Amino acid sequence: MEEQYILEMVDISKSFPGVQALKGAGIKVRKGSVHALMGENGAGKSTLMKILGGLQPADSGKIILKGQEVSFSSPSESLKNKISMIHQELTSIPHMTVAENIYLGREPLAGKVFVKDSDQNARATELLQGLGIQIDPKIKMVRLSIAQMQLIEIAKAISYNSEIIIMDEPTSAITEREVEHLYTMIRNLTKKGVAVIYISHKLNEIFNIADEVTVMRDGEYVNTKKIEELTRQDIISMMVGRELTHMFPKVEVEIGEPVLEVKNLTRAGKFNNISFTLHKGEILGLAGLMGAGRTEVMESLFGLVPANSGEVLIKGKPVNIKSASDAKKNGLAFITEDRKLTGLFLPHSVKDNIIAASLDRFVVGGIFMNEKSVNGICEDQKKLLRIKTPTIEQKVKNLSGGNQQKVLLAKWLLTDADIIILDEPTRGIDVGAKSEIHALMGELVKTGKSVIMISSELPEILGMSDRIIVMHEGKLTGEVSRQDATQDVLMSFATGTI
Ligand SMILES: Nc1ncnc2c1ncn2[C@@H]1O[C@H](COP(=O)(O)OP(=O)(O)OP(=O)(O)O)[C@@H](O)[C@H]1O
Ligand SMILES: [Mg+2]
Numbered sequence: 183m184e185e186q187y188i189l190e191m192v193d194i195s196k197s198f199p200g201v202q203a204l205k206g207a208g209i210k211v212r213k214g215s216v217h218a219l220m221g222e223n224g225a226g227k228s229t230l231m232k233i234l235g236g237l238q239p240a241d242s243g244k245i246i247l248k249g250q251e252v253s254f255s256s257p258s259e260s261l262k263n264k265i266s267m268i269h270q271e272l273t274s275i276p277h278m279t280v281a282e283n284i285y286l287g288r289e290p291l292a293g294k295v296f297v298k299d300s301d302q303n304a305r306a307t308e309l310l311q312g313l314g315i316q317i318d319p320k321i322k323m324v325r326l327s328i329a330q331m332q333l334i335e336i337a338k339a340i341s342y343n344s345e346i347i348i349m350d351e352p353t354s355a356i357t358e359r360e361v362e363h364l365y366t367m368i369r370n371l372t373k374k375g376v377a378v379i380y381i382s383h384k385l386n387e388i389f390n391i392a393d394e395v396t397v398m399r400d401g402e403y404v405n406t407k408k409i410e411e412l413t414r415q416d417i418i419s420m421m422v423g424r425e426l427t428h429m430f431p432k433v434e435v436e437i438g439e440p441v442l443e444v445k446n447l448t449r450a451g452k453f454n455n456i457s458f459t460l461h462k463g464e465i466l467g468l469a470g471l472m473g474a475g476r477t478e479v480m481e482s483l484f485g486l487v488p489a490n491s492g493e494v495l496i497k498g499k500p501v502n503i504k505s506a507s508d509a510k511k512n513g514l515a516f517i518t519e520d521r522k523l524t525g526l527f528l529p530h531s532v533k534d535n536i537i538a539a540s541l542d543r544f545v546v547g548g549i550f551m552n553e554k555s556v557n558g559i560c561e562d563q564k565k566l567l568r569i570k571t572p573t574i575e576q577k578v579k580n581l582s583g584g585n586q587q588k589v590l591l592a593k594w595l596l597t598d599a600d601i602i603i604l605d606e607p608t609r610g611i612d613v614g615a616k617s618e619i620h621a622l623m624g625e626l627v628k629t630g631k632s633v634i635m636i637s638s639e640l641p642e643i644l645g646m647s648d649r650i651i652v653m654h655e656g657k658l659t660g661e662v663s664r665q666d667a668t669q670d671v672l673m674s675f676a677t678g679t680i
Contacts, residue, residue, distance in 0.1 A: 186249075188213040188377050189234075189346055194243030196229055198580065200572035203229040204401045208243070211346065214375045216368060218382070218392035218409075222421055222612040223584025224570035226401040227381050228270050231348045234379075235267040236260035258287075266342040268335050270350040270381070270583045270610070274323045281306035281319035284338045309341050313367055328355040329472040336364060340371065347371065350381045351583065354610050357472045357638040358673075365391050383584070383612050384639070385414050397421055422614045430645025431617060433624035437648060438462030440498070441632050442601055444483065447492030452478040453656040456492070460601065460634060463627045467647030468636045470676050474653040476636045480603050484509045484516040496601070515539070515599035517590060517607060525590045528579040532571055533560045535578050535589050540596045563592035566622070568615060584611045591619060595626070602626060605636045620646055640669050654678040 189211040196204040204226045211217045219227050232238045234245065236254030245252050247263060254260040260267075274283045281302045306319030315333050323331060332355045339347050349368075353361050368378055368391055380392060388395060388409070395412060397404040397420040404420050442460040447453070453475040460466050470476050482489040485503040494501055496512050503509050509516065518525045526535055537544060537556060544551040544559075560574045567588040571581055578586055587610055594602065604623070608616045623633055623646060637643050643650055650667050652660040652675035660675030 186213070187211060187246075188248055190244075190246040191230065191234065192244045192246065194230060194233060194245075195241045196226075196233065196238070197241060200576070202401055204233075204240070206243075206402055207398055208403045209379070209396045210406065211377050211379060212394070213345075213377055214372045215393040216372060216378045216380050216391050218380045218388045218395045219398070220381070220383075220388065220395060220417060220421055221398035221404075222614055223588070223610075224582040225398045225421075225612075227398060228350055228582060229401075230398070231267065231350055231379065231381070234260065234265060234346075235348060261342060261344070264343075264345040265348070266339045266344040266346075267348040268339045268350060268352050270354070272328070272331050272335060272355075274331055274334065276324040277322060279303075279320055279322055280310075280317060280326070280334055283323055283334060284309065284319070284341060309337055313337055313340065314363060327473060329357070329360060332356055333360065336367065340367065344376065346377045346379065348379045348381075351383070351610055352380070353382060353384065353387060355472075358640075359471060361387065383610060383616075385417060385613070388417070389414070399423055418613055421612065430642070431621045431624060432646055433628060435463040435624075435627045437464050438630075441496065443493075443495040443498075444479075445493040445495070447479065447482060447489050447494070449478060449482055449487065449489045451656075453482075453653070456653075456658055458651050458658065458661075460632050462630055462632055464648045465623060465627055465633045465635060465646055467643040467650040468634060468653065469638075469640070469643050469650055469672050470653035472638070473655075474676065475656040476653050477605055478656075479653070480516060480605060480634070480636065484514055484603065510539075510597070510599070513598075513600040514603065515594045515597050515601070516603045516605070517594045518605055525593075526578055526586060529577060531575050532564070532569065532578055532581070532589055533557070533574040536560045536563055536574070536592045536596065539593050540598070543596070543598070559596070560592075563596065567592055568618065584615065587611055588615065588619075591622075595622065599631070601632050601634070603634045603636075606638065607635060608637075608639075608642065616642075640672055643667075643672065644669065652676050 187210045191208045194204050194207045207226055207230050209219060221227050233240045236257045236259050252263060284306050285302050303319050310317060310319060315337055317330055336352055352364060371378060382388060392409050394406060394408055395417060396406040399421060438461055440459045441462050445457050447456040456479050468476050481487045483494065485505045485508050501512050503512060544556055564574055569588045570585050578589055608619050611619060627633060635646060644667055648664050650662050650672065651658055652672055654676055655678060659678055662671055
């Protein structure tokens with residue numbers, strides 16, 4: 183007999199101006215199961231889940247919850263029906279505490295007027311402890327790393343005691359250890375009969391945690407299968423509609439002279455005595471676990487937060503980089519980990535964002551280049567990176583998460599920086615576009631540029647780097663050549679067990 187579905191979404195369509203995001207999409211989810219929802223960037227995964235979460239209405243289609251047809255016109259209605267959601271974009275309020283964020287909108291009322299902080303903190307402490315998350319609920323969200331914020335979002339979604347939890351790329355900011363921890367949390371949930379809808383571009387995760395997989399393409403339902411019936415290649419071909427064989431297109435480039443030398447760079451409490459060299463034409467991988475200090479080193483290098491001591495040489499000359507504009511003048515570009523906070527102007531168009539870091543390039547003889555040439559350049563970038571948007575005039579906030587990341591890459595690829603720092607460059611990017619970005623990195627170094635790539639995905643580090651340095655708790659713990667690098671070696675450096 184067919185098992186009862188806890189949730190059926192049937193024939194869902196939804197359009198935005200110029201974009202049909204969903205046409206006849208759907209998913210059928212069983213109680214107590216983990217159901218992966220997969221598809222390329224812009225396939226419509228988040229849109230389908232936002233409809234379920236009451237954030238957006240569908241144009242047509244049906245939602246059947248435990249046999250009853252329902253429709254939600256707000257997130258609170260969806261929550262009342264025991265559906266909660268971890269959003270792809272972090273939604274916390276920075277100047278509130280962890281506990282305030284978790285219980286936002288449902289504070290325990292004391293005397294029906296004020297929220298009693300002590301109660302809320304106690305509840306939050308119990309919740310976080312129960313989930314094994316070691317974060318003090320009394321501290322403000324701004325003080326957390328992105329990874330910690332993501333853990334709080336996870337805890338918040340779980341705290342509603344829902345029957346269905348939607349996780350839209352829950353691991354985009356966390357590394358192996360926290361991912362294992364999330365799996366444990368998920369297994370505990372499914373044991374209690376909770377259904378989890380899990381969106382991720384990381385195939386490893388899908389094979390680790392999913393029971394079933396639904397694939398979407400271009401807003402349409404493609405297929406649903408049990409995980410045992412699928413190989414990685416099956417999922418990839420269902421997603422992209424073609425075979426994709428060349429996963430890490432590393433090009434061999436002659437490595438030249440040093441272009442960047444970092445000597446004993448130290449920032450109190452963050453990192454200590456960091457020394458490394460980057461050569462012309464080289465892709466240097468920077469591996470490590472969350473909180474190892476990798477991003478912090480790059481922030482200091484780029485002049486965003488000053489280091490306390492140490493020396494930086496660019497092309498053999500000592501430099502004193504005190505701001506992002508100093509960094510740019512010295513030929514550095516930094517594609518940041520958190521595209522929302524530091525990388526993109528969301529209310530602005532794709533075009534404005536793409537040209538934002540290289541405006542001087544568009545000024546010829548003191549006159550801003552004509553609209554047509556600017557458009558041409560942006561159209562080229564759109565094509566090159568396959569940015570899915572109806573026009574380059576579209577606001578970035580209306581793009582899917584992965585396509586926002588591509589805009590950010592386009593922006594920095596246009597600058598004529600020689601040293602390009604990429605912090606988690608393919609986070610949230612689908613497999614097809616990922617290999618295109620990797621190919622592009624190859625193109626960059628072929629033209630004599632150099633790349634530092636921070637990545638928490640070991641296959642990416644192993645596949646793309648010429649040389650790999652590893653950080654653990656603010657210190658450099660290892661350096662390996664491409665030939666000698668293996669997952670095990672990197673993990674032991676990253677966990678400080680060598
Ligand atoms: N508010 C909006 N206005 C206009 N277009 C939108 C809006 N929200 C989504 N879209 C478009 O709908 C399509 C589907 O987007 P969606 O965010 O659902 O993709 P996704 O599968 O979640 O992709 P990703 O893997 O990149 O997160 C995209 O083309 C996107 O640009
Ligand atoms: Mg999405």
